[in-house]
Amino acid sequence: MTAPTRTPATTANGTAPVSAPRSPAGSSARSSTELIAAERPVLAHNYHPLPVVVARAEGVWVEDVEGHRYLDMLAGYSALNFGHRHPALIEAAHRQLDQLTLTSRAFHNDRLAGFAEGLAALTGLDMVLPMNTGAEAVESGIKVARKWAYDVKGVPADQATIVVAADNFHGRTTTIVGFSNDETARAGFGPFAPGFRVVPYNDLAALEAAVDETTAAVLIEPIQGEAGVNIPDDGYLSGVRDLTRRTGCLFIADEIQSGLGRTGTTLAVDHESVLPDVLLLGKALGGGIVPVSAVVARREVLDVLGPGQHGSTFGGNPLSAAVGSAVIDLLATGDFQRRAAELGEVLRTGLTALTGKGVNGFRARGLWAGVDIDPALGTGREISERLLREGVLVKDTHGSTIRLAPPLTITCEELESALAGLERALG
Structure with a gap:
C-alpha cells in the first residue's frame, strides 16, 4: 500500500503528520490480516469495513498496524470535523x-x-x-x-x-x-x-x-x-x-x-x-x-x-x-466554517475536472460531496478499495456512489493529493 504522493510537513492544526513507526503501532503485535480474522467469530457482522486496521491517527492522517499511512477522507461520517486528536x-x-x-x-x-x-x-x-x-x-x-x-x-x-x-x-x-x-x-x-x-x-x-x-x-x-x-x-x-x-x-x-x-x-x-x-x-x-x-x-x-x-x-x-x-x-471563531467554504471550492474544481473521466456527476457543499462513479468502472465498494490502495480512505454508499467528507483541518495540498488518488483509482 502506498501513501498519497504529496505529504505536507504540517497539518492545519500545526502538528506534524503521523510518521511511520519503527515497529507496528498500537498495543497488539498481530498483523492487520490476523486482527481482521480475529474479529469474525466474536463481533456481530453489522458492518462491512474496508480491510484496513487503524492503530494511530493525527490530523487528517491515519496509520495502520503495519505503519502504512492514509489520508482520511471520511472523518468518521463528520464525527471528526476537527481531525483526529485535535x-x-x-x-x-x-x-x-x-x-x-x-x-x-x-x-x-x-x-x-x-x-x-x-x-x-x-x-x-x-x-x-x-x-x-x-x-x-x-x-x-x-x-x-x-x-x-x-x-x-x-x-x-x-x-x-x-x-x-x-x-x-x-x-x-x-x-x-x-x-x-x-x-x-x-x-x-x-x-x-x-x-x-x-x-x-x-x-x-x-x-x-x-x-x-x-x-x-x-x-x-x-x-x-x-x-x-x-x-x-x-x-x-x-x-x-x-x-x-x-x-x-x-x-x-x-x-x-x-x-x-x-x-x-x-x-x-x-x-x-x-x-x-x-x-x-x-x-x-x-x-x-x-x-x-x-x-x-x-x-x-x-x-x-x-x-x-x-x-x-x-x-x-x-x-x-x-x-x-x-x-x-x-x-x-468561524475559522473552520471559512476553511470548509474555501476548500470546498477546491473540492468542486477537482471533481468537475474528473467529470466525464470516470465521474458521472457529483453533489457538493463545503467539504462534503457525493460522487457518482461510472458503474462500468466498479461499485462504490470497489472504488473505495482502489482508493485504499492509493492511500486514501473513503466510504461507499448506494450503488456506485462514494462520499467525501475530510476533516475541516485538511490543507489544500492534502485535498489535491486525495483528488489525485481518486483520478488514479478511476484510471
Missing part, C-alpha cells in the same frame, strides 16, 4: 479526566451549564437536552415533538404524526428504521411504530399535502448524507420553514452529519438563513473523542419535559460537556 480537544479531555467524568443527572456538575449556554448561543436557540449518540438525539426529538403536540398544539392523545422525507437516514433504532425506505436497514426488524408519513425529499407540494391538524413536526435532513449528499433546491428549506409556521407544527432539522462547519457554515440551514424550532446535533459535537449529541430547541418546545419524563445516565456528563464546550469554542 490538540485543543485532547487537552480539554485530559484536563477533565483529572477532575470528574460522571455524576449522572441525579446531581449537577460544574461543566454542564457552560456547555448548554455555549451551544444555545452558537445555534441561536434557547434550551439544550444533552444526549450521547445521534440516534438518541433523533429519538429524543421525536418524543419532544409528540409531547409538544399534545400539551401545546392540542392534538388528541396518541394521534400525533410526524412527516419525514424518503431516502432519509436518522439512525438505526426500531422506531427510526420503521420510517426508512432502505430495505437493508428495515427488513426483519418490524413491527414498526405508527405515526410517520413519508413524502419525497425536496418536494414542497408533497410535504404540504401530508401536513394536517395531527402533524407534530416535519423532520428532515437539510442535506441527506447517507443517500449520497443530496442537496435540495434553493428555497426548499425556507419553504419548509414557512409551511411549518403557517400550519402550526415544528420544523426539526437533523444536522447530525451536516452541522458544525461541514458545509461551510455553522449549520446547513444557515445557507438559507433558516432557524428551525428544533436542531438535532451529534457526531462532531464530541470532537471524535466521546459520543455527544443534543436536542437544541426553542424554550416553548423543550419546556414540555418535566422531571422523570426523559433522561440518560451519561447524557450531559462532565467529560462530554468539557469536550463539547471545546468544540463550541473552535466553531465560535
Whole structure:
C-alpha cells in the first residue's frame, strides 16, 4: 500500500503528520490480516469495513498496524470535523479526566451549564437536552415533538404524526428504521411504530399535502448524507420553514452529519438563513473523542419535559460537556466554517475536472460531496478499495456512489493529493 504522493510537513492544526513507526503501532503485535480474522467469530457482522486496521491517527492522517499511512477522507461520517486528536480537544479531555467524568443527572456538575449556554448561543436557540449518540438525539426529538403536540398544539392523545422525507437516514433504532425506505436497514426488524408519513425529499407540494391538524413536526435532513449528499433546491428549506409556521407544527432539522462547519457554515440551514424550532446535533459535537449529541430547541418546545419524563445516565456528563464546550469554542471563531467554504471550492474544481473521466456527476457543499462513479468502472465498494490502495480512505454508499467528507483541518495540498488518488483509482 502506498501513501498519497504529496505529504505536507504540517497539518492545519500545526502538528506534524503521523510518521511511520519503527515497529507496528498500537498495543497488539498481530498483523492487520490476523486482527481482521480475529474479529469474525466474536463481533456481530453489522458492518462491512474496508480491510484496513487503524492503530494511530493525527490530523487528517491515519496509520495502520503495519505503519502504512492514509489520508482520511471520511472523518468518521463528520464525527471528526476537527481531525483526529485535535490538540485543543485532547487537552480539554485530559484536563477533565483529572477532575470528574460522571455524576449522572441525579446531581449537577460544574461543566454542564457552560456547555448548554455555549451551544444555545452558537445555534441561536434557547434550551439544550444533552444526549450521547445521534440516534438518541433523533429519538429524543421525536418524543419532544409528540409531547409538544399534545400539551401545546392540542392534538388528541396518541394521534400525533410526524412527516419525514424518503431516502432519509436518522439512525438505526426500531422506531427510526420503521420510517426508512432502505430495505437493508428495515427488513426483519418490524413491527414498526405508527405515526410517520413519508413524502419525497425536496418536494414542497408533497410535504404540504401530508401536513394536517395531527402533524407534530416535519423532520428532515437539510442535506441527506447517507443517500449520497443530496442537496435540495434553493428555497426548499425556507419553504419548509414557512409551511411549518403557517400550519402550526415544528420544523426539526437533523444536522447530525451536516452541522458544525461541514458545509461551510455553522449549520446547513444557515445557507438559507433558516432557524428551525428544533436542531438535532451529534457526531462532531464530541470532537471524535466521546459520543455527544443534543436536542437544541426553542424554550416553548423543550419546556414540555418535566422531571422523570426523559433522561440518560451519561447524557450531559462532565467529560462530554468539557469536550463539547471545546468544540463550541473552535466553531465560535468561524475559522473552520471559512476553511470548509474555501476548500470546498477546491473540492468542486477537482471533481468537475474528473467529470466525464470516470465521474458521472457529483453533489457538493463545503467539504462534503457525493460522487457518482461510472458503474462500468466498479461499485462504490470497489472504488473505495482502489482508493485504499492509493492511500486514501473513503466510504461507499448506494450503488456506485462514494462520499467525501475530510476533516475541516485538511490543507489544500492534502485535498489535491486525495483528488489525485481518486483520478488514479478511476484510471
